[in-house]
Amino acid sequence: MQAAASDAVAEADVVVVTGGASVGEKDLAKAMFEPLGLDPLFSKVAIKPGKPAWLGRVGDAPIVGLPGNPTSALVTARLFLAPLLAGIRGQPIDTALQWRSVQLASDLGGCGPRETFHRARRNGDAVEVLSNQDSSAQGALANADMLVRQEPNSAAIEAGALVQALDF
Numbered sequence: 001m002q003a004a005a006s007d008a009v010a011e012a013d014v015v016v017v018t019g020g021a022s023v024g025e026k027d028l029a030k031a032m033f034e035p036l037g038l039d040p041l042f043s044k045v046a047i048k049p050g051k052p053a054w055l056g057r058v059g060d061a062p063i064v065g066l067p068g069n070p071t072s073a074l075v076t077a078r079l080f081l082a083p084l085l086a087g088i089r090g091q092p093i094d095t096a097l098q099w100r101s102v103q104l105a106s107d108l109g110g111c112g113p114r115e116t117f118h119r120a121r122r123n124g125d126a127v128e129v130l131s132n133q134d135s136s137a138q139g140a141l142a143n144a145d146m147l148v149r150q151e152p153n154s155a156a157i158e159a160g161a162l163v164q165a166l167d168f
Contacts, residue, residue, distance in 0.1 A: 005032040009058045013088060016081065019068030029065045033058055046152070048114040049135040050076035055084075062088075071135045075117050075147065078168060099149065101162040102127045108157040111150045119144035120165065127165050144168065 008015045020029035030038060033056065040056040047053075053076040054065040064081050066073040079097075086096040105126035108118070118129045119140045129148055130140040149164040150157070157163060 001028070001032040002035060006036060009033070009036055009061045009063075012061065014084065015058075015061055015063045016066065016077075017063070018066045018073050020065075030054065030056065033063055038063065045076075046114045047076075047079070048112070048116045050079070050117075051114070053080060055080065069135050070138060071119070071141045074141060074168075075119075078147065078166065079117070097166065099164045099166050102148075102165045104129070104148075104157060104159055104161050104163050106159045108148070108150065108163070110156045111152065111154055113152050115152050116150040118148040118150065120148045121145050127163065 005015075017029045030040070030043070036058045038056045038058055040054065043054040043056075044051055045053050049069065049072040050067055052065070052067045052072070056063045056065070062084060064084065066076050066081070082096040083093040087093050103126040105123045105128040108129050118133055120127045120129045121144055122128075127146060127148055130137075130143060132140045134140075145168055147166045147168070149166070
């Protein structure tokens with residue numbers, strides 16, 4: 001792993017790793033970059049799904065650590081990797097994060113202490129949050145074409161209300 005990490009940092013503009021994000025000796029992803037001088041910028045984020053995401057750098061090379069769960073990896077790539085790549089290309093970061101207000105097709109329950117990003121799909125002029133939001137629900141991920149953002153500790157949101165959505 002150490003040789004692969006060294007090669008990646010030497011050859012790539014951005015290094016993206018998935019999985020191996022944990023605590024202590026199970027935190028394999030960050031550990032393979034530490035001997036190379038990893039400078040962590042953030043570790044773990046207060047979002048659902050995707051809490052184990054992290055960002056660091058070795059020299060000038062950004063290292064993006066995405067969770068191993070496919071749903072969490074895709075959500076965090078959309079939220080963190082896409083803006084990073086836009087910035088590296090010289091584009092405004094906002095070009096990668098074009099949130100828009102859309103009407104909610106059905107009620108959405110309240111959420112806990114982390115900002116939550118629900119997999120959803122367009123339903124006419126509205127957005128329908130998919131019923132199974134478990135991060136292991138790959139069917140929901142396959143059927144989703146957008147994310148609906150819900151603020152931490154927010155109460156239930158009634159159908160017809162406007163919510164913030166981001167296309168995948």
